[in-house]
Amino acid sequence: MTNCSTTQTDCTTQETVVEAARDYSFATRAIHDGQEPDSATGALVTPIYQTSTFVLDELGVNKGFQYARTHNPTRSALEECLASLENAKYCLASASGLSAAATVINLLSAGDHVIVGEDVYGGVYRLFERVFTRYGITFTYIDGKDLDAIEAAITPQTKMVWLETPTNPLLRLADLSAVAAITKARKLIFVVDNTFATPYFQRPIELGADVVVHSTTKYISGHSDIIGGAVITSNDQLFEVLKFHNNAVGAVPGPFDCFLALRGVKTLALRMREHERNAFAVARFLEAHPAIEAVHYPGLESHPQHELASKQMKGYGGVVACVVKGGLDAAKQVVNNTKLFQLAESLGGVKSLICHPATMTHAPIPKEVREPLGIVDGLIRLSLGIEDANDLIADLERVLPRDTSKTTTNAPTEKRIPVGAAR
Numbered sequence: 001m002t003n004c005s006t007t008q009t010d011c012t013t014q015e016t017v018v019e020a021a022r023d024y025s026f027a028t029r030a031i032h033d034g035q036e037p038d039s040a041t042g043a044l045v046t047p048i049y050q051t052s053t054f055v056l057d058e059l060g061v062n063k064g065f066q067y068a069r070t071h072n073p074t075r076s077a078l079e080e081c082l083a084s085l086e087n088a089k090y091c092l093a094s095a096s097g098l099s100a101a102a103t104v105i106n107l108l109s110a111g112d113h114v115i116v117g118e119d120v121y122g123g124v125y126r127l128f129e130r131v132f133t134r135y136g137i138t139f140t141y142i143d144g145k146d147l148d149a150i151e152a153a154i155t156p157q158t159k160m161v162w163l164e165t166p167t168n169p170l171l172r173l174a175d176l177s178a179v180a181a182i183t184k185a186r187k188l189i190f191v192v193d194n195t196f197a198t199p200y201f202q203r204p205i206e207l208g209a210d211v212v213v214h215s216t217t218k219y220i221s222g223h224s225d226i227i228g229g230a231v232i233t234s235n236d237q238l239f240e241v242l243k244f245h246n247n248a249v250g251a252v253p254g255p256f257d258c259f260l261a262l263r264g265v266k267t268l269a270l271r272m273r274e275h276e277r278n279a280f281a282v283a284r285f286l287e288a289h290p291a292i293e294a295v296h297y298p299g300l301e302s303h304p305q306h307e308l309a310s311k312q313m314k315g316y317g318g319v320v321a322c323v324v325k326g327g328l329d330a331a332k333q334v335v336n337n338t339k340l341f342q343l344a345e346s347l348g349g350v351k352s353l354i355c356h357p358a359t360m361t362h363a364p365i366p367k368e369v370r371e372p373l374g375i376v377d378g379l380i381r382l383s384l385g386i387e388d389a390n391d392l393i394a395d396l397e398r399v400l401p402r403d404t405s406k407t408t409t410n411a412p413t414e415k416r417i418p419v420g421a422a423r
């Protein structure tokens with residue numbers, strides 16, 4: 001049992017069923033699947049096949065590769081590994097998470113309608129609203145945890161339901177099995193963006209989703225050094241269409257990026273355990289801190305969907321959001337002054353990042369729209385890296401407004417040298 005979160009005890013039986021579908025457990029597959037020694041040279045590590053085309057043995061006879069937009073061995077290795085990790089049949093690597101999303105929308109035609117979780121990633125929202133509406137596809141945004149709202153939004157033109165869970169930045173959940181029951185009954189394609197959870201913590205296809213989308217830019221590559229995406233499915237017919245579009249549109253990743261993603265994914269199991277451990281430590285520290293108004297983390301008992309998270313996920317991930325008392329000024333004071341947490345968009349790398357959704361990722365959304373969604377001025381999002389938890393907590397402790405009337409129990413007691421000074 002390798003991919004059971006240490007914070008949960010009840011996933012043993014579920015795990016056994018999942019593992020039976022494949023020969024090896026998750027951590028082993030991440031290192032071996034698609035990554036046999038190179039057949040031509042014996043190279044242990046899948047080489048970077050930096051070539052645009054492949055020479056035919058003779059007319060009509062090739063070695064399985066023809067032109068690198070269609071296939072590349074480094075990319076094929078990554079695809080086989082990612083399909084295996086989602087316990088799915090097929091994967092198509094894409095140039096970015098957004099091009100992966102575009103590949104999936106290419107399953108549709110003018111006149112079709114999509115139901116979308118209202119707090120999808122901003123770039124996905126922009127792609128849908130500013131690009132695909134111009135091609136006659138329509139989108140309705142609903143609260144992904146509201147099953148009645150999903151049912152009510154279905155029209156005769158509806159072809160697809162698109163959800164993220166947990167969502168960004170508030171870590172809200174959608175009940176994947178319950179939504180899958182609706183989409184199956186209504187013959188809709190159910191797409192889940194699994195970027196935040198990763199297949200280590202959540203496998204939507206096992207819960208009834210038809211297609212999984214990833215920004216491999218985040219946890220899958222894990223080192224904040226590439227942009228990449230993936231589309232994963234077990235549905236033969238959908239795969240044929242997706243594959244056609246992937247090649248016909250041509251937004252494919254280069255072999256070096258595939259190599260880096262494949263290098264990163266080998267340690268996905270290890271990293272996710274550490275991301276989560278740090279997320280728990282920081283979430284608990286924040287929950288006890290007098291300067292913090294609210295903490296959003298599905299692993300906390302205080303999260304309104306903690307039970308659902310424990311049911312459909314094997315762990316709670318590495319992103320934590322919190323609201324600092326004092327609004328914009330207080331939030332600015334925090335994000336501008338941390339030393340380890342780097343002020344940047346994105347998430348899922350080994351280095352911890354901090355961001356202020358209201359002025360960064362969600363800035364284009366008017367205040368009166370974002371505030372009722374919970375994206376208030378005091379909201380801060382943390383992507384926990386895999387540094388030492390005590391160092392991360394000390395970094396936050398130092399910049400959070402002090403309240404001398406109360407001392408926190410989780411604060412580190414030893415005196416610490418600021419990282420900047422140590423360097």
Ligand SMILES: *Cc1c(COP(=O)(O)O)cnc(C)c1O
Nearest residue numbers: 096097098121193195215217228
């Ligand atoms: C980053 C992200 C995307 C977009 O992926 P890119 O690789 O930046 O194109 C899509 N969905 C989620 C949840 C993301 O975090």
